[in-house]
Amino acid sequence: MIRFDNVVKKLGGRAVLDGVTFSAPRGGVTAIVGPSGTGKSVTLKHIVGLLTPTSGTVEVDGVDVGAASGAELAAVRARTGYLFQGGALLGWLTVAENVELPLRECTRLGDGEISGRVEAALAAVELSDAADKFPAEISGGMVKRAGLARAIVRKSDIILYDEPTSGLDPVTALTINALVKRLNSRFGITSVVVTHDLQQALLFADRIVMLKGGKVAAQGTPLEFISSESRDVKDFLEAQLVAPGPEGLAAIKNSAAAARFEAERNRNT
Amino acid sequence: MTLTREPMFDDEPRGRLDSIGRRAAAFAAGVGRCASVTARSLASMPACALSGRRRRAFAQQLYATGVKSLPVITVVGFFTGMILGLQVGLALARFNQENLLGAAVMITLMREMAPFVTGLCLSACVGSAMAAELGTMTVNDEIAALEIMSVPPVKYLAAPRICSLAVMAPLLSFYACVLGVVGGGFVGAMQLNVDFRQYISSAIAMAEVKDLAVGLLKAALFGVIIGGVSCHQGFSAELGALGVGRAVQKSVIVSFLLILVAGYMVTRLAY
Ligand SMILES: Nc1ncnc2c1ncn2[C@@H]1O[C@H](COP(=O)(O)OP(=O)(O)OP(=O)(O)O)[C@@H](O)[C@H]1O
Ligand SMILES: [Mg+2]
Numbered sequence: 001m002i003r004f005d006n007v008v009k010k011l012g013g014r015a016v017l018d019g020v021t022f023s024a025p026r027g028g029v030t031a032i033v034g035p036s037g038t039g040k041s042v043t044l045k046h047i048v049g050l051l052t053p054t055s056g057t058v059e060v061d062g063v064d065v066g067a068a069s070g071a072e073l074a075a076v077r078a079r080t081g082y083l084f085q086g087g088a089l090l091g092w093l094t095v096a097e098n099v100e101l102p103l104r105e106c107t108r109l110g111d112g113e114i115s116g117r118v119e120a121a122l123a124a125v126e127l128s129d130a131a132d133k134f135p136a137e138i139s140g141g142m143v144k145r146a147g148l149a150r151a152i153v154r155k156s157d158i159i160l161y162d163e164p165t166s167g168l169d170p171v172t173a174l175t176i177n178a179l180v181k182r183l184n185s186r187f188g189i190t191s192v193v194v195t196h197d198l199q200q201a202l203l204f205a206d207r208i209v210m211l212k213g214g215k216v217a218a219q220g221t222p223l224e225f226i227s228s229e230s231r232d233v234k235d236f237l238e239a240q241l242v243a244p245g246p247e248g249l250a251a252i253k254n255s256a257a258a259a260r261f262e263a264e265r266n267r268n269t
Numbered sequence: 270m271t272l273t274r275e276p277m278f279d280d281e282p283r284g285r286l287d288s289i290g291r292r293a294a295a296f297a298a299g300v301g302r303c304a305s306v307t308a309r310s311l312a313s314m315p316a317c318a319l320s321g322r323r324r325r326a327f328a329q330q331l332y333a334t335g336v337k338s339l340p341v342i343t344v345v346g347f348f349t350g351m352i353l354g355l356q357v358g359l360a361l362a363r364f365n366q367e368n369l370l371g372a373a374v375m376i377t378l379m380r381e382m383a384p385f386v387t388g389l390c391l392s393a394c395v396g397s398a399m400a401a402e403l404g405t406m407t408v409n410d411e412i413a414a415l416e417i418m419s420v421p422p423v424k425y426l427a428a429p430r431i432c433s434l435a436v437m438a439p440l441l442s443f444y445a446c447v448l449g450v451v452g453g454g455f456v457g458a459m460q461l462n463v464d465f466r467q468y469i470s471s472a473i474a475m476a477e478v479k480d481l482a483v484g485l486l487k488a489a490l491f492g493v494i495i496g497g498v499s500c501h502q503g504f505s506a507e508l509g510a511l512g513v514g515r516a517v518q519k520s521v522i523v524s525f526l527l528i529l530v531a532g533y534m535v536t537r538l539a540y
Contacts (some may be wrong), residue, residue, distance in 0.1 A: 010280055013280055013281045045413075048417055050413050050416075050417075074419065077416065077417050077419060078419050080417060082414065082417045084410040084413070084414055085410075086409055086410060088409055088410040088411045088413070088414040089411070090406075090411055101418060101420065102418035102419070102420070104322070105418065105419070105420040105425070106418070106419040106420065150414075150418075154418075
């Protein structure tokens with residue numbers, strides 16, 4: 001169980017997280033959604049102690065991560081897989097070497113076992129063909145998937161995903177979401193998924209937490225979420241669940257921000 | 270100790286005094302971290318040389334350090350010797366003591382100039398590249414990723430770099446010294462009519478083991494300083510490409526200053 005209790009995080013003189021309280025149940029998939037720049041990545045980094053709260057507490061299975069000793073923190077990290085938003089692959093290692101790094105450096109597995117696990121992880125993210133390429137030689141979406149393979153290759157019981165499907169085509173995105181769900185249901189892995197894709201979150205998550213302006217705007221099961229009366233949730237839902245056809249086009253046409261931009265442009269010319 | 274950093278203070282300073290105090294605290298913390306990174310890297314030097322996987326990274330760094338800086342050090346070493354030869358030669362010529370030219374050039378180079386110019390070149394060619402590389406990794410969350418995978422970044426990244434500089438700097442300094450002596454002799458022969466063979470024998474006659482030892486020790490110390498400062502600056506890079514640029518700039522400036530100060534200290538202690 002991951003629990004945030006009234007977490008405030010100030011960065012650069014501004015409260016990026018401003019009293020965030022939620023919990024991610026053990027063995028469940030929790031989706032964190034919300035507009036860009038609201039502190040979703042910052043939230044995720046708190047779980048493994050990459051950032052520590054200015055006030056409030058972050059607990060992982062009873063360990064207060066912000067105040068944990070080096071050994072306690074190392075223990076939490078050792079059982080956590082983390083997909084960074086940018087992939088964070090090491091540039092001088094091939095995709096396969098990147099994925100095997102956590103196994104090589106801190107387990108005593110034999111070569112056969114390691115390569116077996118690496119192949120399985122790469123196959124799961126559909127990257128078997130790119131195993132010998134370097135990160136600079138593959139596309140952004142592929143880097144992301146390689147990072148995902150690296151995050152799942154260890155037998156972790158917590159996996160944190162920072163936008164696993166951003167930059168992927170819808171079909172691959174579905175595969176990845178299914179993988180997240182499958183890892184969770186088959187191995188009971190506690191998963192926290194930061195995503196922009198509300199539709200997928202509604203399908204795959206057990207719990208959805210919506211952040212806005214550093215606060216939790218809404219949280220609950222997908223059903224509770226979709227029937228929420230909160231204006232923020234409704235906006236977010238409507239923006240993503242725009243119906244195709246004339247109605248959808250009208251929605252795009254009537255977007256307030258686009259209208260303001262157009263007006264501004266007309267004024268300047 | 271974890272490396273992944275966040276700003277020490279998360280609000281605006283309350284006035285002038287507070288801001289000065291904060292800077293002092295940040296400076297002290299930086300010095301401490303830099304020393305800690307350096308010490309832990311040196312402590313894992315045996316592991317670098319012995320364990321199979323680390324040895325590969327170490328060998329790569331040795332190669333990168335040596336090869337990247339070799340052309341520059343060749344030119345700089347040769348010209349330093351030529352400048353020394355010319356200046357000293359002109360002064361000696363006034364007293365008709367040109368036969369001492371070899372000894373003078375040799376001693377200056379061995380004790381002082383070779384380690385010094387090698388240090389500056391290494392800082393500019395190798396240290397800056399290290400700071401840029403590690404800084405980019407910091408900004409891209411790669412260092413954080415290593416920490417989460419329980420791969421200690423200091424052992425994995427800093428140790429091979431700092432140790433390779435500690436090993437390569439004395440070798441390159443020796444190389445610069447040899448080239449400098451040749452350069453001095455070249456100028457002596459071309460401009461001051463000093464016989465090259467006599468120049469060399471005067472140089473070798475005056476060279477003492479102690480001078481060589483002090484020079485090499487100095488170079489090794491410079492290597493450690495450059496490695497430690499550059500790795501520390503890289504790990505401390507702040508957000509964005511701008512942060513990487515600043516880390517590179519700082520690594521070069523701080524290395525230069527420390528090389529000067531440490532060079533003086535060693536000379537002071539040794540002579
Ligand atoms: N180390 C830092 N120093 C200063 N400000 C930071 C730092 N890290 C994040 N921020 C700020 O915190 C805010 C939230 O950042 P975060 O990366 O969590 O957003 P996000 O919700 O993940 O957005 P996105 O969906 O675009 O990834 C941003 O405004 C960012 O500028
Ligand atoms: Mg983010």
